[in-house]
Amino acid sequence: MSSPRQFVENFYQGKAAAHAATRTLLQELYTKSFSGRLLEHSGHFLPSFRTPEICEETEDLNGCTLVFTKDDLRRGVVKRERFHLSPAGDTWKILRIDWDCTWCHNTGVFSGAPCDKCGGSGWRDPIHKFLNPTLD
Numbered sequence: 516m517s518s519p520r521q522f523v524e525n526f527y528q529g530k531a532a533a534h535a536a537t538r539t540l541l542q543e544l545y546t547k548s549f550s551g552r553l554l555e556h557s558g559h560f561l562p563s564f565r566t567p568e569i570c571e572e573t574e575d576l577n578g579c580t581l582v583f584t585k586d587d588l589r590r591g592v593v594k595r596e597r598f599h600l601s602p603a604g605d606t607w608k609i610l611r612i613d614w615d616c617t618w619c620h621n622t623g624v625f626s627g628a629p630c631d632k633c634g635g636s637g638w639r640d641p642i643h644k645f646l647n648p649t650l651d
């Protein structure tokens with residue numbers, strides 16, 4: 516069985532391949548559909564994808580393995596993700612992917628109090644808002 520870190524690296528390699536295939540299909544569509552300056556600048560309409568750096572792996576209190584990533588989007592802006600992995604046969608499955616909380620900057624504290632956007636954890640589950648649409 517691969518390490519959790521290797522599993523997440525393979526996951527990102529798969530995402531990068533899917534993005535590359537999508538870019539190829541979209542470029543073909545733009546070439547058929549666009550003209551003039553729009554065609555010259557069609558690259559602006561293509562999705563981009565960057566593979567983040569795998570930073571660390573550790574176990575959490577519930578027995579999941581956590582893998583942390585970070586991506587330097589631009590100067591001073593870093594996006595972090597936290598993968599929750601569970602063994603499944605001879606591989607791993609991703610149970611959850613958290614994003615760093617942009618309100619408290621991953622500290623869990625906002626305006627001197629526990630951050631209510633992430634419950635003070637510094638991490639947000641993006642699926643949570645889809646399951647609970649009345650929450651932010």
Ligand SMILES: [Zn+2]
Binds near residue numbers: 616621623630633638
């Ligand atoms: Zn927060």
